[in-house]
Amino acid sequence: MKILNQGVVFRLEKSFFAYQAWPSACVDENGTVYVVCSGLRAGHLCPFGRVVLLKSRDGGESWSLPSVVGGGYLDERDPGILYLGGGRMLLTRASHPARNYENDYLDWIHGDSGDKGVALVREYSSLPESDRAGGCFYRFLYDYGEKAGDEKRIPVHTPHGPVLLSDGTVFYFGKELYNADTFSAFVSSDGGKTFSKAGSFPYPDGFNADMLHEVHCAELPDGRIMAVFRAHLEENDDYFTMLCSFSSDKGRSWSALEPTGICGSPPHLCNANGRIILSYGRRVPQYGIYAREVFPDGSISKEEYKLFDGADDDLGYPATVMLPDQTLLTVFYAKYPGDEKTSILYTKWTLE
Numbered sequence: 630m631k632i633l634n635q636g637v638v639f640r641l642e643k644s645f646f647a648y649q650a651w652p653s654a655c656v657d658e659n660g661t662v663y664v665v666c667s668g669l670r671a672g673h674l675c676p677f678g679r680v681v682l683l684k685s686r687d688g689g690e691s692w693s694l695p696s697v698v699g700g701g702y703l704d705e706r707d708p709g710i711l712y713l714g715g716g717r718m719l720l721t722r723a724s725h726p727a728r729n730y731e732n733d734y735l736d737w738i739h740g741d742s743g744d745k746g747v748a749l750v751r752e753y754s755s756l757p758e759s760d761r762a763g764g765c766f767y768r769f770l771y772d773y774g775e776k777a778g779d780e781k782r783i784p785v786h787t788p789h790g791p792v793l794l795s796d797g798t799v800f801y802f803g804k805e806l807y808n809a810d811t812f813s814a815f816v817s818s819d820g821g822k823t824f825s826k827a828g829s830f831p832y833p834d835g836f837n838a839d840m841l842h843e844v845h846c847a848e849l850p851d852g853r854i855m856a857v858f859r860a861h862l863e864e865n866d867d868y869f870t871m872l873c874s875f876s877s878d879k880g881r882s883w884s885a886l887e888p889t890g891i892c893g894s895p896p897h898l899c900n901a902n903g904r905i906i907l908s909y910g911r912r913v914p915q916y917g918i919y920a921r922e923v924f925p926d927g928s929i930s931k932e933e934y935k936l937f938d939g940a941d942d943d944l945g946y947p948a949t950v951m952l953p954d955q956t957l958l959t960v961f962y963a964k965y966p967g968d969e970k971t972s973i974l975y976t977k978w979t980l981e
Contacts, residue, residue: 630934633956633977638664638692639683640965640972645745647970648672649681650962651946653789655712660953661686663774664960665708665720666973668695672741673943674734676749678704680722682774689958689975698770698777702760703727703753707946709790711799711821716773719799719821721783721790726763726807727753765806769821783824785813787844789897789948791821794848794879799824802846802856802880810838812858814880828881830856830874836886841872847898847905850925853877857907858886859894867912867942869894875927889929893919899949901957904980908936908959910945918947918961918976936976940964943971955979 641647648670656662661684668681680699683692699705703724711719730738730750738746753761765786769778785803794800799817801824804810812830817823832841843859854876859869871894872886893909905923916939922930936947936959944963951957960975 631979631981632936633979635937635976636689636974637965638960638973638975639666639668639695645671646677649973650971651707651788652948652960652962652973653709654948654950654960655710655718656950656952657712657716657773660688661773662689662950662958663710663718664973665698665710666962667706667708671746674737675742675746676704676730676738677742677746678706680705680708680720684774688952689977700780702756703763707786707788709788711791711793713793713820716771718770718774719767719791720770721767721786723765723786723806724763727756727761763807783815784808785815788895788946789845792846792848798879800846800854800880802844804842812844816879827879830883833886843895845896845898847900849927853927854880855898855923855927856883857896857898859896868892869912871896871909873927895946897948898923899951901951902955906949906957908947908949910947910961912942912945916941916944918944918959920949920959922980936978937961937963937974
């Protein structure tokens with residue numbers, strides 16, 4: 630493995646809205662890279678987050694100014710982006726219900742954004758119930774990100790969004806947030822215009838909704854779908870690991886969970902010209918962004934690559950894309966050296 634370059638996608642200095650987090654990425658047929666994140670935030674939990682989009686036309690060497698592509702009243706979190714072809718992308722995101730901010734998170738919000746954040750939460754009471762409900766959403770971006778379609782609801786969410794299977798199916802496996810808290814697979818055979826439920830993932834004995842989160846998927850060469858879950862199996866809430874499951878029938882049924890033994894999460898799987906790259910963050914020493922290769926049978930390499938050396942535990946959510954020259958670009962959130970708040974950063978690298 631060789632690191633070619635490291636740099637900044639989106640960073641604001643000395644700003645109230647300097648906290649940027651939870652990116653996702655895709656690349657089009659022209660080599661343009663698109664990154665979305667929950668940006669213009671005051672902190673990890675605040676009411677100000679908006680989905681913002683940035684573009685690079687030179688392989689990550691320079692980036693556009695951010696443009697806001699979200700449109701909700703509540704905090705917009707954990708966006709995903711999937712390129713569908715012809716300049717069209719599928720954008721996903723989630724928002725906590727207003728009641729969570731009003732009843733459960735107010736002290737945390739005050740710590741992250743002070744009186745300004747609390748004051749905005751107080752205004753939630755004036756919203757109609759449909760806007761207060763929060764939930765999971767998706768919309769299309771058209772004309773290579775220049776236009777946005779109307780937002781629609783979908784029962785599931787996962788940070789990096791759906792994946793595109795080899796037969797053209799849009800496959801969205803995520804958690805039914807704010808409802809049953811079960812994992813379900815939704816599929817679309819018309820490019821994301823409509824989705825239907827394929828099946829659910831039942832919690833195994835000894836597991837519950839607090840232990841499994843933020844899943845991501847990839848299609849293996851044999852057609853099976855590999856799902857990797859963020860798992861909390863220890864009392865230390867900063868210690869994440871990952872568990873795997875496999876489906877041979879497009880999400881209608883799933884195999885038993887298998888441990889990876891890896892310290893780190895949440896996962897992102899990149900299908901890079903026949904090679905699958907698993908990237909993840911580590912929020913305990915050694916802090917950082919890491920990656921491993923997934924073999925064609927779904928087993929994970931023991932060799933670990935460190936892509937970024939973190940300063941503390943406020944980092945992660947990497948997403949990797951392959952560029953036309955076969956190099957890899959991994960975006961993630963972490964603190965730029967010397968900063969108090971997090972930015973969207975990148976590492977450009979190659980396996981060779």
